[in-house]
Amino acid sequence: MVDQTHSPKSKTNLFLEQWGWLKGYNGAIFADDLVAAIIVTILLVPQSLAYALLAGLPPQVGIYVSIFPLIAYAIFGSSRVINVGPTAVISLMTAAAIAGLPEGTRLLSAAILALLTGGILLIGGLLKCGFIMNFVSRPVVSAYITGAALLIVFSQLKHVLGVEASGNTVFALFGELKVNAKNANIAAVLTGSAAIIILWSVRRYLAFGLVRLHVRSRTAKLIARTTPIIVVIGFILLSAGLNLSQTHNLRVVGTIPSGLPPFVFPRLGFAEFQSLLVPAIVIAIVAFVDSTSTAQELASRARGRIDANKELLGLGASNLVAGLTGGYPINGSMSRSAVNFAAGGKTPVVGIVVAIFMALTALFLTPILKALPLSVLAALIIVACFGLLDFKSLWRTWVYSRSDGITAVATFLAVLFLGVQWGVLIGVVLAMALHIKGTLQPHMPLVGRFPGTEHYRDADRFNVETNDHVKTLRIDESLYYANARYLEDKVAKLIVDNPNMTDLVLMCTAVNRIDASALSSLHEINKRLKRSEARLHFSDMQSRVKERLYRSDLLENLTGEIFLSQHEAMKALEPEPDWSQLSDHMDIH
């Protein structure tokens, strides 16, 4: 459960709290924010192009969603270090959502998708739906991200091979790649694999090497993180110098229209609404869970906390703005937020400065990016995804708990073989189902009085007083639809096994809730006992449960009574305790 006790007393307070960092903001803090913003921008420029490519959209769309949405998040978001913008998993989900639509409408559909996602997140925030996050278990998140990362690697192989391939599952992609691989473009293969090897080595060894050269660990990590821009510039020079796009038919980014994103309000037809609603819901859930997990992780490192409901508002606002500026759905980026945090970014000003830098990029730098090979962008994505693969945690989950393991593996396989949009849905539903399956048969022991006391204990484990006429069943779980029939069966068996039973007491100490199904089972039990000429009683019932029962018609038909305590029930029903059954061995533990 994400912080909900932390909510402020009034709207004014909310605003003040959100903008609390403004008080005391000074040149020194701005210097920190500026450095962080420069480093985030260096990371973001190539990523924005690469993720737009992954989403199946023109490269400038990646830059567009890195401008105004960041400002919206700075105003409405709750985390001080999260960097929102294009990310790998949400780009892949966008690609899957718009893949079936005609080529000409994809750009518009992507913007509508962002609007819908933003609307859903905003409504979620206003209705305080932050609790939804608790339905997505960690194994599901981690299996989902691993599956999506693997699927993304597969989806980018076509650019490294320089061939065409489309499809939203590993099956479909593999089929097309196998057919087209023989037409691979040699320049794409060479630049792509070289870029993968260089980026991977830098990521893996550069920081480590620098530390051995006595560079401070944090500085070394930041240098290693920003190296991709140098690799990208190197390949741009190589591609432009050898004119690879002409001489070797290498696919490059090409001419990007320069200028700021257009403000448009995409009209929403009913057909688009219908076909994009379910993908938008799934994207909203994944964007929210993913961003909030990252924000919580970073906030906890700084001993702070974040508010899931405010996070919904911030992400909602930035997705709406992304939709209105010709973009596509975005969320908080794990890699860029971590870099921001490590570089010492302190306030949402980082996001605003990054947005200004990206606007300058959109205005003036696009001609430079023209010769950038798509194979190199694909290499950037692939290496980024290597970092998201977490088979170790999948394995650890499997070893620790079989039912969590099943959920995680099902999520992972669903992403790969059914498509990215199914993974989370299947994971969430399976996790709920397996949890409920674990509570289908609660512990319901027969109890008896501990001799000479008012305590009642399990008849199986203790030597307690019991008798043939009055039986007491202690129910160690809330009664709800999934275990109501089990109780019915337990009582049915009790009736068969105890022909002399005249009274059955259900001891409800641990019953926190009786839902409508359980109520109906209690009706049934009452009727069955009546047919066997036995009465049904309750004892130790919590007052809030009792109040609910008074609203139903069970008590009118009840053959027995509701006793305040188990001891009162036994005093009333069993005036002559049957001391003969008492054994002399009386241990408690």
Add this chain to the structure above:
Amino acid sequence: MVDQTHSPKSKTNLFLEQWGWLKGYNGAIFADDLVAAIIVTILLVPQSLAYALLAGLPPQVGIYVSIFPLIAYAIFGSSRVINVGPTAVISLMTAAAIAGLPEGTRLLSAAILALLTGGILLIGGLLKCGFIMNFVSRPVVSAYITGAALLIVFSQLKHVLGVEASGNTVFALFGELKVNAKNANIAAVLTGSAAIIILWSVRRYLAFGLVRLHVRSRTAKLIARTTPIIVVIGFILLSAGLNLSQTHNLRVVGTIPSGLPPFVFPRLGFAEFQSLLVPAIVIAIVAFVDSTSTAQELASRARGRIDANKELLGLGASNLVAGLTGGYPINGSMSRSAVNFAAGGKTPVVGIVVAIFMALTALFLTPILKALPLSVLAALIIVACFGLLDFKSLWRTWVYSRSDGITAVATFLAVLFLGVQWGVLIGVVLAMALHIKGTLQPHMPLVGRFPGTEHYRDADRFNVETNDHVKTLRIDESLYYANARYLEDKVAKLIVDNPNMTDLVLMCTAVNRIDASALSSLHEINKRLKRSEARLHFSDMQSRVKERLYRSDLLENLTGEIFLSQHEAMKALEPEPDWSQLSDHMDIH
């Protein structure tokens, strides 16, 4: 939970138990069975035609699924009084599943659907999946049946109006009916509404009237139940006498090919398999839950019990046979099973005799049915569905429990507006989600020692010894993914509020389970406490939970210890109790 303790020791026993009724079977029992079979057949002949019509299939298909599948159920089923065959809800679901397919392939698709449904039920039975039933709460079942019955009434209005209309939702049906109503056929409207009024009056008042004429209540009910056949015969005579199909263009059943059902093995292409698999799964679930509820209800009236896993096998076998004899999915009929029970049917012989009567009908009686107006069959369906509408229980559920009410209403609306196949899925998922939502924020009080004892109680409610350095949080719920983050937050708040805390003990008496997400939260809590220079301990942990933890790496990193009991923990961590904080007011309640 349906009886699982009742399962026999060996396969031989299973067989003997299932066929136990054969021992001692005699002429008197056969006489009872024969009477019941005659009454069930009288009910089944018109129903079989009507439900085939509802499923969008030729009338003879309804007769076909009332022959061999009944024999299969008599052999493999577990209930002695259930009558399987065509039913309203499953017929509607079949109609929805095959509606999108080309006219020419529907018959084959319906048979494939029955094969798939049978296969799923059989596999479910072999894997002992009877527990699945517990996921479908009573409010969902009752709202689903009410919604489906209302949808069926709407779908049959076209026959009463004598016009065309298709669609699987109330929206679609209403739209078409509004357009076509002006072309209504006067003969259809007159025969249809007359049949509805007669059948409804008979159902509502005949039994009551007969009882006032001193007929025995049970006999009166049985007479009222079998009246439909007389109404049907009356309308056949009217239609044939006036030749309504020619003179007034009234749609009638027409020529039904006579003869026994063909044995065919429909070939299953991958495309059919894919498009029919999800409908087959939903049909299997509904058929199973519906039949088993009916069987349980009737078994409990006879003070018996049924086995859900055997029920899966029986229904699976009869659906497979339905598929192999050119039929469509079937299940246990509530109305015919109740009639069978009331008429005194004792054993599965009833099903076999009914099958023989239906085979005779297929061979010799089809020419008689030729002139039967479709409007009268529709009237039969509509009046049968009136009996299934249960708005009272929907309302009672809403009043008793808001979350059950929401689930029921969502199920009901989903059936009407999204289509019959969505109702159960939405209801099941919503019921799980709302149950889990109820456990998101478990009770986790700080506890302290009750002075002079080894008992530890809520610090908020009792005057107990506490101190600033060692805090104990008692966790009153299993820790699992949905409440793991709540615990994290609770501890984070505790750290902020108690800067002097050096040790935190989690008292785990009521923790029955720690899943992978909760484990990961405990890791996180351990790390956070470490950063605040505090240690994490556990006490009173159940041994099976402890064993699971030993399989993880939490204990290696744990800053504190696992104490056998809370008292041991306090003795170890707090050698000098701080008596000053103890108040002299010490009430327990």
